[in-house]
Amino acid sequence: MNPSLELEQFVDRVMVELERKFGSDTLTDDPKSESVSMEVKGAVSANASTLTTIKVPKPKWQEGLAELIESTPARIGVWRTGTRPLTKEMLKFRCDHAAAIDSIYGEVNEQILSRFDLFTVETRYGNTENYLKRPDMGRIVTAAGEELIRVKCRSHPQVQVVVSDGLSANAIDANLPDVYPSLLDSLEAYGLRAGTPFFVRGGRVAVMDHIGELLEPDVLVLLIGERPGLVSSRSMSAYLCYRPRKGTVESDRTVISNIHPGGTPPVEAGAYIGTLVHKMLEQKTSGIHLDL
Known part of the structure; x- marks a missing residue:
């Protein structure tokens, strides 16, 4: 299930419970303070449109605001009640903030790595606290x-493929099952040979330089x-680098x-990496010198 949908459903359930306990008048739209939601047509392309809640x-x-909301998943036009955000918007913010913390302090599912x-x-x-304070320590693999x-x-x-949790273990759990097979298929289609892949716990982007010194690959791909x-x-x-x-x-x-x-589709990304x-x-070459 889509994790964003799960959070939306959770927030909706909390709102229902709050309204049951305190009454809807204290939580729903108030003409003096809270907004009145309106359904309007917001163009998303030349041939399509969708309903947007304003x-x-x-x-x-109104049409311009609808178009702006359609164009980004950012918190645009969430409005307020008095000097504070709407109750539902505040709950959604807290859920998203908690999910971000879980990503940083979580660990990659071992079943994904074994798979x-x-x-x-x-x-x-x-440890995670040190990882956040000392990025340099995440660039060096231990002696073991x-x-x-x-x-x-x-x-x-x-081609050497390396996977690392980086700042979001959840990103690996959510995307690797689609990205990695697509990448291997793409490399095979181009007749390219991949080395032995592995996982780096607590890695930063520049760990690819240390690995480059150890294995001397022509190209190193770091999924992080x-x-x-x-x-x-x-x-x-x-991150991709020619002879890091x-x-x-x-x-x-x-x-x-x-x-x-919700961004670059994982399967498409894997194919494009190849x-x-x-x-x-x-x-x-790679980086700014690469002619795309």
Whole structure:
């Protein structure tokens, strides 16, 4: 089930319970303070339209506000009651905030890692609190991790795929089952060979440089959980780099961000990553120097 839909249903159930306990007059629209929701036609394309709920009472440009709300999942025109947000909007905000915290402090489902035969190494991050304060510790694999990588992985692979929780373990759980198979299919279609994939716990983007030193791949692909927001706590990024090594600068990396059902579709992202890898190998570069 869509996690956003689950939260919406939860908030609706809480609102019903609050109205039962305190009465609807204290929670529903008040003509003196809260908004009166209106259903209006909001154009989403040249050939389609949808109903949009406008919470702002008597907006000066109703169609423009509807179009703005249609264009972004951000909190636009949520309105207020007095000086505070509407009860339902406040509850939704708290739910989204809690989901973001869960993403940062959660752990990737071991069944997902086992499903794709990903062994695990750790960085020197120590724990989540330290990870947040010391990004540099998430860029270095532990000595035990280095040894495990050398033993289990093939050196000098054409393409090395690495997965990391980063700042959202939920992003890996939600997107890897679609992204990873699509990526492998795309690499196979281009006749490219992938090395031994693995999972890095507590990784930062630049951990790919350390791994690059260890395995010396032609291209390294890092699938990593993004910093969660209040719109999506399950968003993944894919960082790609041609021959990453110590001293690699950020402009040498190519990134696909916002990989989740409400952003870049995971299956589509996996296929496109394969296309980017193919271009990098052809042009022997990545980042700002890559001609797309």
